[in-house]
Amino acid sequence: MTEAEAAVMRDHVAYWQALADKGAAVAFGPVADPAGSWGVAIVEAENADEVYAIRAADPVVTSALGPVDIYPMPNAITRRSLPPR
Numbered sequence: 815m816t817e818a819e820a821a822v823m824r825d826h827v828a829y830w831q832a833l834a835d836k837g838a839a840v841a842f843g844p845v846a847d848p849a850g851s852w853g854v855a856i857v858e859a860e861n862a863d864e865v866y867a868i869r870a871a872d873p874v875v876t877s878a879l880g881p882v883d884i885y886p887m888p889n890a891i892t893r894r895s896l897p898p899r
Contacts, residue, residue: 825873830855833868862886 815823833839842855859865869875869882 819879822873822877822879826879829871829873833857838868856887 830839830842834842838857838859840856840858842853844851844853857865857868859868865884869884872882874880875882
């Protein structure tokens with residue numbers, strides 16, 4: 815990874831951390847795939863336009879460092895709220 819690519823990746827992580835802090839990103843991070851480096855993000859959004867806007871503003875996309883694909887999960891099962899501990 816070049817220094818320029820590393821800088822984009824730092825911005826990418828900061829971008830997604832901010833989305834997580836706001837509640838839009840449910841989970842985000844690298845995937846331990848022996849075949850190569852990539853990551854996954856799960857977002858909660860009101861509509862598809864919001865998801866596409868999130869992707870459009872991602873530093874990986876704005877810098878043309880790599881693709882960011884979107885795959886809807888229309889029947890995702892999520893955990894119920896847990897009671898306070």
